[in-house]
Amino acid sequence: xxxxxxxxxxxxxxxxxxxxxxxxxxxxxxxxxxxxxxxxxxxxxxxxxxxxxxxxxxxxxxxxxxxxxxxxxxxxxxxxxxxxxxxxxxxxxxxxxxxxxxxxxxxxxxxxxxxxxxxxxxxxxxxxxxxxxxxxxxxxxxxxxxxxxxxxxxxxxxxxxxxxxxxxxxxxxxxxxxxxxxxxxxxxxxxxxxxxxxxxxxxxxxxxxxx
Numbered sequence: 680x681x682x683x684x685x686x687x688x689x690x691x692x693x694x695x696x697x698x699x700x701x702x703x704x705x706x707x708x709x710x711x712x713x714x715x716x717x718x719x720x721x722x723x724x725x726x727x728x729x730x731x732x733x734x735x736x737x738x739x740x741x742x743x744x745x746x747x748x749x750x751x752x753x754x755x756x757x758x759x760x761x762x763x764x765x766x767x768x769x770x771x772x773x774x775x776x777x778x779x780x781x782x783x784x785x786x787x788x789x790x791x792x793x794x795x796x797x798x799x800x801x802x803x804x805x806x807x808x809x810x811x812x813x814x815x816x817x818x819x820x821x822x823x824x825x826x827x828x829x830x831x832x833x834x835x836x837x838x839x840x841x842x843x844x845x846x847x848x849x850x851x852x853x854x855x856x857x858x859x860x861x862x863x864x865x866x867x868x869x870x871x872x873x874x875x876x877x878x879x880x881x882x883x884x885x886x887x888x889x890x
Contacts, residue, residue, distance in 0.1 A: 681785075682757055683713075683756065683757060683783065683784060683785055683786060683787040684785065684786050684787070684805050684884070684888045685753075685757070685788075685789060685803050685804050685805050686787070686788045686789070686804070686806045686807075686808065687788075687789050687790070687794050687795065687800070687801070687808065688700065688788060688789070688790040688794075688808045688810065689790070689791065689792065689794050689795050689807070689808070689809055689810070689852060689855070690792075690809065690810030690811060691792065691811065691812075691817060691844070691848040691852055692739075692792075692817060692840075692844050692848070693812060693816070693817030693818060693819070693820035693821040694810045694811050694812045694817055694865055695810060695812060695820070695865035695873070696790060696810050698865075698870075698873060699810055699863070699873055699876075699877065700714070700788070702870070702873050702874050702877040703788075703877040703881065704788075705877075706877060706878060706881035706882075706885075707786065707881065710782075710784060711784055711786060711889060712784050712786040712787075712788060713756060713781050713782055713783060713784040713786070713787050713788070714781070714787075714788045714790065715752060715756065715762075715764075715787070715788070716767075716790050716791060717749060717789075717790065717791020717793060717794060718767045718791065719764050719765070719766060719767045719779065720744050720746070720749040720752075720764075720767075721738065721743055721744060721745070721767055722743055722744070722745050724736070724743075734835050734839070737842070737843045738843065739792070739839075739843040739844055739846075739847035739848075740843075740847060740851075741793045741796055741851060744791075744793060744797075746793075746797050749797070749800070750797070750799050750800060752764065752781075753787075753789060753800060753803065756781065756783050756787055757783075757787070757803070758783075759783045760783065761781065761782045761783060762780070762781050763778060763779070763780055764778075764779045764781065765777075765778055765779070766778070766779050785888060785889055786888060786889070789803075789804065792848075792851065792852060793851055793852070795807065795852065795855035795858070795859075796852070801855075806860050807855075807858065807859040807860050808859060808860065808861045808862075808863065809855070809856050809859035809862045809863070810863045811862065811864055811865065812864070812865050812866050813866050814845075816866050818840060821836060821840060821844070822836055861880070863876055
């Protein structure tokens, strides 16, 4: 198998990476693209924490990621091997993680907060996409997600936002913005805007990578 075309998708919390990826993947068949997410490589610590310890623990640091395992799995996919990875359940002790099988494909998407900071990973990327949103919009998205989907209190979300999320974004992601091939501002709540952008990128890939 030839080396896949590797796309890196980076963006801060609330930038809309998940929705962008959902729209992007809809342009491809399952065998054409594989996705590996940094979130699935968190070093497991939350199951031993009290609620207060969880609130104070900073998950927004590169050291919370098992980046060696992350890099090794990317290498395996690049060489045509499938990988097995336990799903990350976002510190939910009641969730039973699935075992994910990620198969190699002509297009490999690597996504996460620190993918541009991890030099070895950044150097493998053929296309770097940076997704951003205005601070207030990103915060409102984070609040909606963490309050409704993950059961955090408003105070907990705001503590993490101010003390963990924003400093990490400024130190480990924003400095790489200008190195990216595409910078996508995702302030819109209109799905059509992102669908149009993903359609344009996928059309170029289909012509140059999958043809």
